[in-house]
Amino acid sequence: MASKQNQLVQTLLDQNQQLNATQLANSLGVSVRTVHNYINAVNAQYPDAIVSTPTGYRIAPAMAQQMLHQSPNDIPQNAQDRCTYILNRLVQKGGSLNLYDLCDEIYISATTFHALMGKMRRLTREYDLSLAVSGDAVTLTGSERNKRRLLSGLLYHESASAFTSTDSLQAAFPSIDIEKVRADVMDVLNENHYFINDYSLLNLLLHIAIAINRVQNGCVYTEAPSTMHPLDPQNER
Incomplete structure (x- = not known):
């Protein structure tokens, strides 16, 4: 999360009560629209972390502590990190976002955003x-399968040494019990007498975590599955 988003989470945690957008805006020294941008950005990374109610916004203390502990507390500063952030947000939010809201989130101008377009299009x-x-709308279109592939590539970029442990995966997907997923995967592999090394296991867990995350955000496959070669009975299981 960016530093201002951290401040939002910290404010909700410190107040220990529901605050409306105006109260949060006054506390953070930003506009109400920017508060909504921060909330959307936090919930994109941590689904349903900040809950809206008729009287304001609230966050569970345990979730807030976890988010603040895991957050790097910075804003993307270079072109590559900004491209990664923008594309990740587009994938997480269904492929369409407001241009100026995106610029507000990472403190760049529309001119700077357009300068990044060539790099993002190539990627x-x-x-x-x-x-x-088109106008104020930024859209990312394509199949759900390819959006998941992009998300995987972005996640590898964000981690300098990719994913080296289940802890690093857990930090990237706080809403998923990675250890439970790992245990279930190992049960299936052991039942079918398959050995998998640590690198391959983490890679498999990454793709499963992405799939779970996408389903949690209401993004499911609509295209027909690709044709597969026939498998022998053991591999079919």
């Missing part, structure tokens, strides 16, 4: 996705 084309800006 999305590698995954057979299309990135476009």
